[in-house]
Amino acid sequence: MSVIDGKAFAADVRARVAEGVAAVKAKGITPGLAVVLVGEDPASEVYVRNKGIQTREAGMASFEHKLDATTPEADLLALIEKLNNDPAVHGILVQLPLPGHMDADKVINTINPAKDVDGFHISNVGLLATGQKSMVPCTPLGCLMMLRDKLGNLSGLNAVVVGRSNIVGKPMAQLLLGDSCTVTIAHSRTKDLAEVCRGADILVAAVGRPRMIPGDWVKPGATVIDVGINRIEDGGRTRLVGDVDYDSAAAVAGAITPVPGGVGPMTIACLLANTLTACCRANGLPEPQGLTA
Numbered sequence: 626m627s628v629i630d631g632k633a634f635a636a637d638v639r640a641r642v643a644e645g646v647a648a649v650k651a652k653g654i655t656p657g658l659a660v661v662l663v664g665e666d667p668a669s670e671v672y673v674r675n676k677g678i679q680t681r682e683a684g685m686a687s688f689e690h691k692l693d694a695t696t697p698e699a700d701l702l703a704l705i706e707k708l709n710n711d712p713a714v715h716g717i718l719v720q721l722p723l724p725g726h727m728d729a730d731k732v733i734n735t736i737n738p739a740k741d742v743d744g745f746h747i748s749n750v751g752l753l754a755t756g757q758k759s760m761v762p763c764t765p766l767g768c769l770m771m772l773r774d775k776l777g778n779l780s781g782l783n784a785v786v787v788g789r790s791n792i793v794g795k796p797m798a799q800l801l802l803g804d805s806c807t808v809t810i811a812h813s814r815t816k817d818l819a820e821v822c823r824g825a826d827i828l829v830a831a832v833g834r835p836r837m838i839p840g841d842w843v844k845p846g847a848t849v850i851d852v853g854i855n856r857i858e859d860g861g862r863t864r865l866v867g868d869v870d871y872d873s874a875a876a877v878a879g880a881i882t883p884v885p886g887g888v889g890p891m892t893i894a895c896l897l898a899n900t901l902t903a904c905c906r907a908n909g910l911p912e913p914q915g916l917t918a
């Protein structure tokens with residue numbers, strides 16, 4: 626069994642992004658990422674701060690916008706329009722979830738699709754589903770990069786994605802299909818989920834339930850990608866666990882991503898990669914190699 630070191634992999638991706646950024650800057654263009662946070666969720670603030678730090682470390686410009694939780698939706702839409710029209714901004718990310726009085730679909734679909742570095746805009750979803758050039762959601766893109774690195778050609782492999790969210794499960798399935806896997810999207814209502822998982826050469830867990838998938842659901846030698854980031858109470862302290870029961874799954878898997886230190890760091894690295902890609906496309910420059918789907 627091998628542990629897939631997402632932290633090291635992400636550091637390598639960021640180094641390659643930094644090289645690409647330097648090449649673009651030599652032409653007088655600085656890639657810029659705008660991150661919008663509405664409200665004051667402590668976990669979100671930490672995460673947004675990390676994004677800002679890593680964006681600057683890669684040589685890009687970081688623009689952070691913090692709005693009060695009670696901000697009217699119209700004000701957020703106006704800010705997005707402003708960022709859409711700002712030539713210094715190549716990527717826009719609106720941190721989710723949004724406060725209940727806002728329509729997240731409407732907000733996301735207001736972002737210029739070319740600047741939608743999350744890949745959540747309906748245009749990008751449609752482009753991905755039809756195999757056309759798009760912005761690809763960061764978490765699934767990071768998972769795909771790790772899978773290709775580990776397994777080489779994915780063609781013909783059985784891939785099971787547990788979870789059907791718009792931000793992970795569905796785009797992950799599209800990417801695996803694009804690499805010619807036989808893809809099953811399973812979820813909480815799937816009949817005999819254990820048996821479905823046991824058929825997976827590639828098992829991607831993205832359900833958001835702590836340690837839901839035990840080792841006896843894992844086919845011996847399978848590659849397990851754990852997207853879950855669940856904060857649990859453990860002996861009076863909180864700690865992070867995935868959707869996979871790591872110890873029992875690691876005993877049977879061929880390779881597995883840990884939590885933390887697996888998919889999470891790759892998500893931010895891919896956000897930077899997408900921002901560089903968006904900047905290159907906006908300026909008619911060649912796209913970075915190996916950083917897109």
Ligand SMILES: Nc1nc(=O)c2c([nH]1)NC[C@@H]1CN(c3ccc(C(=O)N[C@@H](CCC(=O)O)C(=O)O)cc3)C=[N+]21
Pocket residue numbers: 672718719720721722743763854865884885886887888889890891892893
């Ligand atoms: N529009 C939008 N796009 C997102 O991509 C998005 C979002 N909203 N809202 C919140 C979630 C969450 N998310 C994470 C990314 C990296 C780590 C990460 O790096 N985690 C570390 C651990 C961090 C820790 O210790 O807390 C790890 O897994 O090793 C976690 C969570 C992106 N999200």
